[in-house]
């Protein structure tokens with residue numbers, strides 16, 4: 001049986017390295033501005049490549065599918081949490097979820113740099129084209145087996161058994177990026193597209209069986225297994241990524257913005273989302289020559305075409321129930337309770353609970369506890385988007 005042509009054999013060859021391999025962790029440095037410098041991670045490394053540490057076998061890396069790594073501000077605690085889960089507590093399945101641009105990809109690239117030496121194999125794949133599970137399994141197996149002459153299973157049960165065997169015998173770190181592409185539009189968060197349902201079996205098997213490896217999923221929303229399986233005493237964990245806070249000032253410094261006394265206001269409004277902040281900083285640089293105070297004189301939340309375009313696919317995939325609910329939330333003046341929402345709009349309690357939970361998992365809704373009452377609010381940028389682009 002021939003190996004399918006969709007394998008990118010370029011990734012699998014041991015390529016000569018343009019720069020010497022770094023000892024894991026060696027290039028990580030925290031600068032005074034609280035930013036984590038982009039480390040140099042060789043894109044591929046064969047087991048035979050020498051490292052300066054001879055006490056442990058070298059890690060075999062395949063990051064050919066990963067984007068370029070850049071510097072990172074204010075993710076020290078998230079990196080420490082993930083390292084604790086994965087290295088100390090041997091968690092087998094972890095999700096990093098959050099809105100587009102919040103930094104899932106960047107964080108997991110830095111995590112690899114930090115923990116790769118604990119693994120024999122590290123492999124990164126993006127699911128950006130919603131590949132069927134069979135393709136993903138073959139792709140992973142091809143790297144792990146590294147024997148082009150071996151025929152790989154073409155059906156997913158056999159492919160999955162073989163992969164699980166490898167994950168038991170070896171310590172592998174697999175990162176799947178853009179996992180939202182295998183999840184469905186028009187349904188509550190975490191459901192699969194019909195042609196990708198079998199990923200559910202894959203993730204469940206990784207999370208429920210005993211093995212020595214870890215799978216990290218980066219996604220706008222966690223797949224439904226994760227919410228069912230995760231827990232403090234479970235090998236399945238979930239990290240919902242929030243904004244980067246005051247350290248986002250580094251982004252503004254890089255864009256040469258002025259009026260630093262106003263930056264906190266800007267960071268709060270855009271909830272510390274690094275991509276949103278980069279987009280707005282560019283506008284302020286181009287239109288106001290960097291004068292943030294002048295931009296803020298216009299008492300409105302500016303989205304602009306570029307930022308709206310990042311939100312569009314995320315809003316578009318909501319279920320009808322969620323669209324109705326974010327419309328209602330965009331009309332509420334401020335934080336609102338469940339009781340108030342039931343009074344203001346025509347939802348059954350059960351629909352309302354489902355809708356709020358799903359919007360929370362997608363990071364659209366902010367939840368606050370005030371005097372023993374749970375209050376909900378739309379993230380300001382999402383509110384502005386819904387006001388300017390009514391969804392129903």
Ligand SMILES: Nc1ncnc2c1ncn2[C@@H]1O[C@H](COP(=O)(O)OP(=O)(O)O)[C@@H](O)[C@H]1O
Nearest residue numbers: 070072073100101102103104105106244274275
């Ligand atoms: N902590 C951070 N500090 C500075 N820039 C960041 C940080 N996290 C992400 N970025 C930048 O923000 C942009 C979006 O990050 P990315 O990781 O692609 O987001 P996501 O994968 O969640 O969509 C990228 O340009 C990235 O370099």
Ligand SMILES: [Mg+2]
Nearest residue numbers: 104105177178
């Ligand atoms: Mg990403």
